[in-house]
Amino acid sequence: MANRLLKFLLAVDGRPRRKASKMGKPPATLGDIAKSLGTSIGTVHRALHDHPGVSPATRARVLQMARNLGYRPNLAARYLSSKKTLRISVNTLQGTTSFWDEVRAGIREEAAGILLENVEVEFRTSPSLGEGEEEALEAAIAAKVDGIITFPSRPETLRPWIRRASRSHIPVVCVATDAPNSGRLGIVAIDTLASGAIAADLMGKFLGGRTGSVGITVFDMGITEHAEKYGAFESTLKSFYPHLELLKPIEDHDVEREAYRKCRKLFEERTDLAGMYVTTEASIPVLKAACDAKVLDRLTIITTDLFPDLVPYIRSGRVAATIYQRPRAQGQMALRLLHEFLAEGGRRSNQVSLAPHLVMRGNLDFFLSRQSQESASKNGQNGQEARRLVHDLA
Amino acid sequence: MANRLLKFLLAVDGRPRRKASKMGKPPATLGDIAKSLGTSIGTVHRALHDHPGVSPATRARVLQMARNLGYRPNLAARYLSSKKTLRISVNTLQGTTSFWDEVRAGIREEAAGILLENVEVEFRTSPSLGEGEEEALEAAIAAKVDGIITFPSRPETLRPWIRRASRSHIPVVCVATDAPNSGRLGIVAIDTLASGAIAADLMGKFLGGRTGSVGITVFDMGITEHAEKYGAFESTLKSFYPHLELLKPIEDHDVEREAYRKCRKLFEERTDLAGMYVTTEASIPVLKAACDAKVLDRLTIITTDLFPDLVPYIRSGRVAATIYQRPRAQGQMALRLLHEFLAEGGRRSNQVSLAPHLVMRGNLDFFLSRQSQESASKNGQNGQEARRLVHDLA
DNA sequence: TTGAAAGCGATACCAG
């Protein structure tokens, strides 16, 4: 092949492959700061870390000089010398479906993949919604962990605890649900608007030109995410499929009996019901109700998430599609966000909105094989053994 | 709140937060190996790195002992002392759509996010399909980069070059298309089966009960990925929507005129055509052809990927849905794969299959806002300035 | 072919 360098190819410089070769001066070190200030490394270090025993005057000078020189700590050196591990508390739910297991798996994978192997994950898992969540947060704070990943099932209740953590300089990242105005560092969740909108769009298309009403279940309209999802579903339906009537949301509060009862009632009353969008995890009771009310085969049903009990419904086509909220990816991103913050590597976007995945009969197996890849290690363990898991960002 | 530790919460030990606190002995070091062998650190190092000047006998003993002690290099120490940068060549296409720009953006983001800031990315971009790709690979090998990310547009042609790279101990990761039996380290791509299957499933649902034929365009059936995608589309259609007849694939070879001509012909001949699945980037010519043949509004069209010219078609509903191949995520994963290998951090799955995203009218804006987030820095640059970009894994 | 030793940049401790 022609050896001439094609002109459209980036010319590659042959300078020695050292960092400084980029022509930018080598990054400033503590020593540099100390030298140019005529002080010692120890002092500079203390100043930069707000450690006691530095006069305000010198501290200020150090800070200024650090800024001038564009000082950025060398993480390799830091880790090598200190060997502190970052302890991260993961406060989540046991859960009724595999959702939270997957989130935890994602967190473990990501933690295992960190090069500096300096992350230790502690799981504090609540047995059910609202049971011991505050205590768990309190315990994490008391244990002086370096960071917290949590699912604020009831944002208002947990908010004061998150505030408390922040005040103790413990960054908190929320997963799946946000806790607004809590001072949390970041939030990782599925984009609610994208979810609601795609569900509506699919619903409309699946129903073809048929008219009728469409039902929707949510956890609680008081939670921002759920209200937003409903809103997106509603507005999309309205603008593209105005012939479909959206009914008032059914709130199930993650209580199976409540979901069943309310939906059963709906199914029996609204004979014009054509479709149903279940935004919560509690899709099985809804499906049961539809079955018992003998409307299951008449309805176009779109659910949320993916777990074993749902599989037969999808496979048989009785659930037309499910909006998969990618728990694994949520866990991974949450840990990444937190770790990057802790490692001082840089703060990126603190609000990560993931696009949901669409699962239907056709691609169901793809997602199932993905879930089963996480063969090893269940939750609750200290995650040390979860060294090398098969990994991807689904 | 109750201070008692709820029994279901993981008990947290209060041992000093040092690594060794896990009760597992501290990881073995070079010194440990040297000591237990009665030799020196230098020798151990040379043995482990295949450096010249070690007798085969001692090398063997060192290797064995390293294995026994479960030695794993401390990356922080390694990086701190050597300061070599990993140079990675990214050989991709200029491209007609924004696809490759996004891939490169993803690679840059990921490179910028690496804590040990030890990655340098060089872009070698070919102006068009097949133009200078071999030369670019040759150049990368000649430049002795540490790793290569490439798009093997014509796998057979590039295979020998990939082999050559591998023989020179330069790992190669393929993006978007695989180069089988080339010795490449890994492959990152959208799952073809998931793509084809979901497209078929949607096509069937969108068409409701209507009968008719469905067309499909591919790049070239000779490329594994395209054949697989076709296969998945075909089998899904056949098993769930047997009343739809799938036509023979139209190969466009990424030539716009070819796509237009062949499709125009199809549109005029097959008056029973109900749907069209465009698996290639060249959807615009197909849409033009449909428009000119006056069948655009009659067809249910599913395309691939997302770029500006396609937007109006989606917004107006003339393209029912598009299968988004997440170029950004592909780039990110490719770099991650390669870096983890190079950093000796561990080898995970070398075959990453991403799930495609579904874009429709409803969630279109979500994806558009995502793309525009990558405001800064275009391709072709040396990527040094792309320090902190907004980041997520879409 | 091998051993010894000087860094890399930050942390943490001990002396002034």
Place this chain on the structure above:
DNA sequence: CTGGTATCGCTTTCAA
């Protein structure tokens, strides 16, 4: 309050 220094584990160079 501040300066000095041993240390982390590895790479690399210089002697032997």
